[in-house]
Amino acid sequence: MKYMDAALLKTPGELKIEKIPAPPCPSSGILVEVKACGICSSDVKMAKIGHPALIYPRILGHEISGRVVESKTPHFSEGDRVQIAPGLNCQRCSFCKKGIDNLCDHIGIFGFTHNGGFAKYLAVPLEGEISASANIISEPVSFEEATLTEPLACCLNAQERLGITSEDVVLILGAGPMGCLNAMLARIKGARKVFLVEPLERRELLAKFTKADLIVNPNRENIYHLLKQETLGFGIDVVILASSEIKVEEDLLKLLTPRARICLFSGLLPENARSPFSLNLIHYKEICLLGAYGCTKLQNKEALSLISSGKIDLNWLITERIPLKRIKEGIDYVAERRGMKAVITSF
Numbered sequence: 554m555k556y557m558d559a560a561l562l563k564t565p566g567e568l569k570i571e572k573i574p575a576p577p578c579p580s581s582g583i584l585v586e587v588k589a590c591g592i593c594s595s596d597v598k599m600a601k602i603g604h605p606a607l608i609y610p611r612i613l614g615h616e617i618s619g620r621v622v623e624s625k626t627p628h629f630s631e632g633d634r635v636q637i638a639p640g641l642n643c644q645r646c647s648f649c650k651k652g653i654d655n656l657c658d659h660i661g662i663f664g665f666t667h668n669g670g671f672a673k674y675l676a677v678p679l680e681g682e683i684s685a686s687a688n689i690i691s692e693p694v695s696f697e698e699a700t701l702t703e704p705l706a707c708c709l710n711a712q713e714r715l716g717i718t719s720e721d722v723v724l725i726l727g728a729g730p731m732g733c734l735n736a737m738l739a740r741i742k743g744a745r746k747v748f749l750v751e752p753l754e755r756r757e758l759l760a761k762f763t764k765a766d767l768i769v770n771p772n773r774e775n776i777y778h779l780l781k782q783e784t785l786g787f788g789i790d791v792v793i794l795a796s797s798e799i800k801v802e803e804d805l806l807k808l809l810t811p812r813a814r815i816c817l818f819s820g821l822l823p824e825n826a827r828s829p830f831s832l833n834l835i836h837y838k839e840i841c842l843l844g845a846y847g848c849t850k851l852q853n854k855e856a857l858s859l860i861s862s863g864k865i866d867l868n869w870l871i872t873e874r875i876p877l878k879r880i881k882e883g884i885d886y887v888a889e890r891r892g893m894k895a896v897i898t899s900f
Contacts, residue, residue, distance in 0.1 A: 558900060559672035560880045561610040565603030570878055581680035583687060584623040585635060588696040590670035591616030592895045597888045614670035615639035615663045618690060618699035626679050634690040636699040637675065638853035639663045641683040655847040659683055671880060673900040686850040691861045697896050698860060701867045703848065706856035708734045711845035712742060715791055715814050719743040724789045726750045727796025728760035728768065730870055730893050731819065735793050736763040737865050750776060750799060759893055762869045777804040793818050806834060814841045874898045
């Protein structure tokens, strides 16, 4: 029997590295040796405070890339470098049939309902009652870069829903990894202007790599007056809430253009979750308020293709690389927002 090191979440706050049996290769699936796995803020929340739907012990981690070490499908061969889309879907429910498998009635998620990438090996079922998907990583994309596929795919999902065009002025609240990815993607989609709001100075400095037109620190500047000036009074067409901690002030809503779109991209802290939006404002200005959660298998494939094209530079986003045995340090690094992305790179 083959054994592996894994970070097991026993209970909230109790994360331990243990040697456990490696999973077998599923029928019609692949066994992947994990080469890199990003630490997401959702991993931090589950590691520290848990989740009502988590079954313990659980191996977290859903931003996964690795190499196929065993295959029971003609679609992949031993040695293939792959990125794993984290969702497992039924492909039978009405949502899967519509192509929105991120909302599958029977959804499973690596690192949540199924063991994830904070371990040396990952079993990936590609057929069956619910199945996952894997995408070939082309050269010269690294395993580390490939871990950013799923986060970028989540941004694709949001911006496809928003329908960003070359006429749009886009405001993104939060310049963490997801806010920065959204900024770079909006730029690729041709947005006329891209603005970022970020209160943490260390992230404000790193966010300059997004090439946003303006990065505003609300601790130093009046967002409303500055953005009104920057837009020559015409206002904001698209707002993306990419932080759980930045509160939307009422003044900011006055900047919305008629038919502006607002995307709730990040789950909010309870104290910020009460709606600041006037229903009359939404009615009279025909404002569109929408949510964006996760990403589809197709969006994962499209995101990896975009990374492979070289149109988006992601290397600067990875600011911490650690071995699995130091995962607790990585969890704290993300929790304390010391940089951008932390990635586990050795197992």
